[in-house]
């Protein structure tokens with residue numbers, strides 16, 4: 001497993017893991033405990049317009065989002081990886097390209113190292129992957145995404161089942 005990071009570490013704040021993601025994490029024994037999210041609801045601060053309204057109950061019974069901090073998710077995945085044999089983790093490996101041969105594939109990094117040959121290469125370098133033919137378009141705006149101490153209040157529930165004591169930010 002190659003990653004540009006040195007050392008491996010979590011990035012970011014909290015997130016909501018969707019039902020399909022929870023099933024994947026359970027499959028690799030990395031499903032962490034978090035806060036159950038049954039309803040996500042957001043209003044535009046200026047005009048009060050509804051901008052987010054996701055109710056999981058519509059997907060199926062007992063199907064929820066899972067609110068978790070990315071550091072906890074990283075730790076669960078990292079621990080799960082340690083229990084597997086045969087995974088070599090190569091850090092500070094900035095992958096630039098791959099070369100596909102008839103029955104194998106090699107991985108190249110910025111330091112001109114050649115890794116492999118491998119039977120298979122899975123590109124999980126995210127939206128800006130240099131290996132993907134799909135090129136991410138930069139957005140014309142940004143956002144601050146962090147974890148902060150919120151005001152001591154709970155959000156008013158819009159359904160009887162969706163009262164939350166710890167808001168996801």
Ligand SMILES: Cc1cc2nc3c(=O)[nH]c(=O)nc-3n(C[C@H](O)[C@H](O)[C@H](O)COP(=O)(O)OP(=O)(O)OC[C@H]3O[C@@H](n4cnc5c(N)ncnc54)[C@H](O)[C@@H]3O)c2cc1C
Pocket residue numbers: 002003004005014015016017018093094095096124125126127128129130145
């Ligand atoms: C502010 C924000 C909030 C979000 N909230 C949610 C949410 O609540 N729920 C949800 O489901 N999703 C959420 N998302 C989306 C979610 O974060 C992404 O869909 C997810 O991280 C994508 O995972 P990934 O593994 O494909 O890529 P990434 O998480 O981007 O991971 C890519 C990995 O590849 C490595 N890498 C990249 N390029 C190279 C390279 N050239 N060589 C070597 N290594 C490389 C990176 O270091 C990284 O470890 C949010 C995103 C943002 C920005």
